[in-house]
Amino acid sequence: MPAIDTAPTPTTSPQNPLRDRFARDPKIDLIGGLSLFAGLSRRRLREAAQVFDVIDLDQGSELTGQGHLGREFFVVVEGVASVERDGKTIGAVGPGEIVGELAVLDTPVRTATVIARTPMRVLVAERRSLAPLLGRTPRLAQRVAEVRQARMAALDVA
Numbered sequence: 001m002p003a004i005d006t007a008p009t010p011t012t013s014p015q016n017p018l019r020d021r022f023a024r025d026p027k028i029d030l031i032g033g034l035s036l037f038a039g040l041s042r043r044r045l046r047e048a049a050q051v052f053d054v055i056d057l058d059q060g061s062e063l064t065g066q067g068h069l070g071r072e073f074f075v076v077v078e079g080v081a082s083v084e085r086d087g088k089t090i091g092a093v094g095p096g097e098i099v100g101e102l103a104v105l106d107t108p109v110r111t112a113t114v115i116a117r118t119p120m121r122v123l124v125a126e127r128r129s130l131a132p133l134l135g136r137t138p139r140l141a142q143r144v145a146e147v148r149q150a151r152m153a154a155l156d157v158a
Helices: 017-021 028-033 042-051 102-104 127-138 138-157
Strands: 053-057 060-065 073-076 079-087 088-093 113-116 120-126
Touching: 028 042, 042 127, 060 073, 073 102, 073 127, 102 138, 120 127, 127 138
Parallel strands: none
Antiparallel strands: 053 120, 060 113, 073 120, 079 088, 079 113
């Protein structure tokens, strides 16, 4: 998977601060293209770009391990991962979907193991950085809460 250049475009210059303000940033464009972040202002997308790192994972990489402590929240950009609970596959996640919200927002113990089934590109944020972003971005917080609620309901059924 090709690496993404997350550095601001070279069109920025100290002589033209207005140009710096409107320079394109590939990381912001990447985040803005995901449904989770749809409709957020450029300012909020810029804040998200400061909170999230872009990482590439090989097939077979473990994003989360059931029963382990979790401090990270993931957003799938590319690729597919399987979701396993008690050794059984219970689902899959792909582009635009999130992983790790339960450990970050509720209990710090991971409720499932998530394993990359293809090479993946994900956004990752730590709990301490994510919470302030969610507090400043109600639309994003609502979307994450909806996923969290659905997954909690599924856990109650399981």
